[in-house]
Amino acid sequence: MTSLVGLFRAVARPSFLKTFPRSEAKITVAMRGIMTQQNLPHLPVPPLKKTLDKYLRTVKPLITDEEFKITSNVVAKFGAPGGVGEKLQSLLEKRAKSTTNWFADWWLNGAYLEFRSPVTVYSSPGLVFPLQNFKSSDERLTYAAKMIAGALDYKKKLDEDAIPVEKLGKDPLDMSQYYKVFGTCRMPGLTKDTLHFADPNNPPRHIIVSHKNHFYKLIVYDDNNNILSWGKLLQQLNEIIQSAGEPGPPIGVLTAENRNVWGKAFKKLSEDRENMESLDIIKNSLFLLCLDGPNPDLGNLNFQTRAALQTVHGNGSEANSGNRWFDKTVQFIVGDKGEVGLTYEHSPAEGPPIAFLMDHIVNYIEKAPSDVAGGKSPKPEKLKFNISGKVQKVLETAKENVDKLVDDLEMSCFTLKAYGKEFIKSQRMSPDSYIQMAIQFAFYRIHNEPGAHYETASTRKYLDGRTEVIRSCSLESVAFAKTMLGSKSNEEKVKALQEAVTGHKQYTIEAVNGFGVDRHLLGLKLIAIENGMDIPTLFMDTAYIRSSHMRISTSQVSGKCDSFMCYGPLVVDGYGCCYNPLPNEINFGTSAYKSCPDTNAEKFRQALEKSFIEMHDALVSVQKSKL
Known part of the structure; x- marks a missing residue:
């Protein structure tokens, strides 16, 4: 698998590159009513400095302090005035001015049409x-x-x-x-x-x-x-x-x-x-x-x-x-x-x-x-x-x-019967962010370390929008998992949960508005390749490789009926976890590969259920103590 193929597998559902002709990508299909949406805004190119600052924060939980020092220097050099980052940013902004969506064509090809592994499971x-x-x-x-x-x-x-x-x-x-x-x-x-x-x-x-x-x-x-x-x-x-x-x-x-x-x-x-x-x-x-x-x-x-x-x-x-x-x-x-x-x-x-x-x-x-x-x-x-x-x-x-x-x-699908999104809302928390923290907690419970964590965010508020990555693994999510597994009070556990949920919700808002980390960085790499430039060191650094190896691939696919979506993991040593939060229960489809000795779908399901129960009990205990 080429490095570019590996890159796409790391940041979505798989794979490779080539510019897809706009005449094909636009598609000759009857789309009455869509023409009225041509006034939708175009996908923005985020400011380089903001993306790099956010990137450093997202990789910190996944690397050692020594690795973080190296990464910080790599990022500083990449983003320095007059450096390669600014040159690539300028090229990307130029591309954005000439297309309705600077990422859409790359994505259709890279994530799908040039991905050569089977569509089944992968x-x-x-x-x-x-x-x-x-x-x-x-x-x-x-x-x-x-x-x-x-x-x-x-x-x-x-x-x-x-x-x-x-x-x-x-x-x-x-x-x-x-x-x-x-x-x-x-x-x-x-x-x-x-x-x-x-x-x-x-x-x-x-x-x-x-x-x-x-x-x-x-x-x-x-x-x-x-x-x-x-x-x-x-x-x-x-x-x-x-x-x-x-x-x-x-x-x-x-x-x-x-x-x-x-x-x-x-x-x-x-x-x-x-x-x-x-x-x-x-x-x-x-x-x-x-x-x-x-x-x-x-x-x-x-x-x-x-x-x-x-x-x-x-x-x-x-x-x-x-x-x-x-x-x-x-x-x-x-x-x-x-x-x-x-x-x-x-x-x-x-x-x-x-x-x-x-x-x-x-x-x-x-x-x-x-x-x-x-x-x-x-x-x-x-x-x-x-x-x-x-x-x-x-x-x-x-x-x-x-x-x-x-x-x-290997799959283990189930319904969490204990509670659903109505209870989470009663705690004044985002149901999606809360569920994401439960998934982070479950992974940490099993592996005693955080895992790079992909959640799909839709960028459909923009013309031809597809997805951005919500990086659910954060400093706050790791602190929350450690607090829950430690001998802390319920008040401390709830405080850590609230901070983790708030951090995730903020990243979600940024992602759906086109200001995540992954699509921008990927665009900078692809524009370098498209212009025959060397791939910058940033993309070969330990932090980029590890933070793009999504061991937890998740998505909320909400249906009004009693349903759920399911798929295979993104990486061999990872998990797939799709969910449908209903008012009083939550449906899950979880998966892993049997060929990996470190992962097991049934163990993940058990850890996930246990995490939800412990989070609930901590919240209820704190509520009772205030009465």
């Missing part, structure tokens, strides 16, 4: 819907039909510009990501992928349903372009179930391969005319619905964890990993035991548009009217794939590789 999250208890195949297929209808109903609202503009306080947010979800597909390349978007002049009228590794084209609109009723959709799903026969070869696992390998296999597949037609039908579909088969014995894992694993990777080549097309932006998943949710390819959008889509579907399913479908529905079309000897060989290797991914990922 990049694409799973989103678990409220779990079901299907008592029959009819019940399951009815749910699936309503899920399709709910997604199409949401798309109709997008097409009619009926989705309200989100706001952060009084600031409207960029809504373009919402319009990049349907009809989008990541296309594999030999060294770099591309994004395919549906033609707005000839929008898709079909989806793909996968079952037993077979792929079917389903027309979902009538001749007048009205959405088919869920009853008619149910007819098509029943026909698929009845006609599927034996499982087909798990061709879908190719989409879980290394992107270069998949790019070569895609080229080979495309040499056959029928294959090319099938690939085009999948590429141009609105989304996938995966009707999954049974899963292997997963031992004592709870239902939430089972569902999380199924949405992230499908549990292997002999289970449901071949019943996927991981390149599609959205794949809805309906398991045979009630595991329901989706997996999404991350490059076009962050979590909020996907969570809004989920909430709409869940609400639609709950309120869907009775439907007695009259007349005949369109007949599903089974797609054909002819697998040559060369492709078969790649397919066998892909099966082995996806099984290795499946075997290595």
Whole structure:
């Protein structure tokens, strides 16, 4: 892995660089209503000195005093008047004046399209819907039909510009990501992928349903372009179930391969005319619905964890990993035991548009009217794939590789039942900052040291905004963890918690306003590379390397329903931790890699629960003492 690839893996979800042409990045997709947002401000370039001062403060907990002295000298030299930092800052400011978002093109390429490891586990999250208890195949297929209808109903609202503009306080947010979800597909390349978007002049009228590794084209609109009723959709799903026969070869696992390998296999597949037609039908579909088969014995894992694993990777080549097309932006998943949710390819959008889509579907399913479908529905079309000897060989290797991914990922998902965001609000604290400090505390409890900690902040208040990093590990968070684990009074523990929460909240405000550390520093490095300059010493210093090795990768993805998102860790010796704070409980999806002896998802879950309880008890004790 090149140093630049490693850099991107350290500061987001993976990878590499090349300027993405603006004509491609802007995307030809119907975006009614978005044009009214062209007056959104452009992403600012933060002042160099402020970023460097903030950077020193964020790295201090992660390095020794001697290392900090060295880093301070490196930073001082970098930021000196007339030094390399000022030169790079000037170049970055020049770039910002000529683009709507100086970071967006770099990010799409670096974090996604030139990342060559599999999207499965390493990049694409799973989103678990409220779990079901299907008592029959009819019940399951009815749910699936309503899920399709709910997604199409949401798309109709997008097409009619009926989705309200989100706001952060009084600031409207960029809504373009919402319009990049349907009809989008990541296309594999030999060294770099591309994004395919549906033609707005000839929008898709079909989806793909996968079952037993077979792929079917389903027309979902009538001749007048009205959405088919869920009853008619149910007819098509029943026909698929009845006609599927034996499982087909798990061709879908190719989409879980290394992107270069998949790019070569895609080229080979495309040499056959029928294959090319099938690939085009999948590429141009609105989304996938995966009707999954049974899963292997997963031992004592709870239902939430089972569902999380199924949405992230499908549990292997002999289970449901071949019943996927991981390149599609959205794949809805309906398991045979009630595991329901989706997996999404991350490059076009962050979590909020996907969570809004989920909430709409869940609400639609709950309120869907009775439907007695009259007349005949369109007949599903089974797609054909002819697998040559060369492709078969790649397919066998892909099966082995996806099984290795499946075997290595450990997840422990749970609901903290003790309390939720309403209790935290009653303590006059930010729920997100409070949860972040609990995660820091849990890590410190296990490892007896702080860990570099990534939390996603949205920069969508700016045109084409994506994300910034909230560096949750701080001097205050370390002091808080030490205080909680020491023999301090409850008053001292609460005071340390309040200070840590206040510090995190302040950093969050700066990050969502585009004034974090990571994107600015990364921009300075990339502009140096783009201009053929030497990479400054700052980016090879111990502090930068250690603070960018995000051992804790976290994100709040809030859904109104009983749901949670989940994904793999960013680094081998790290944890993934996504959460949905509900009024009286909090859902968590946590992960680790079994191949790392220092991390364990179940131990992290236990430490996290214990941390929440101890924080609660300290707060309640102090409250009682004041009565």
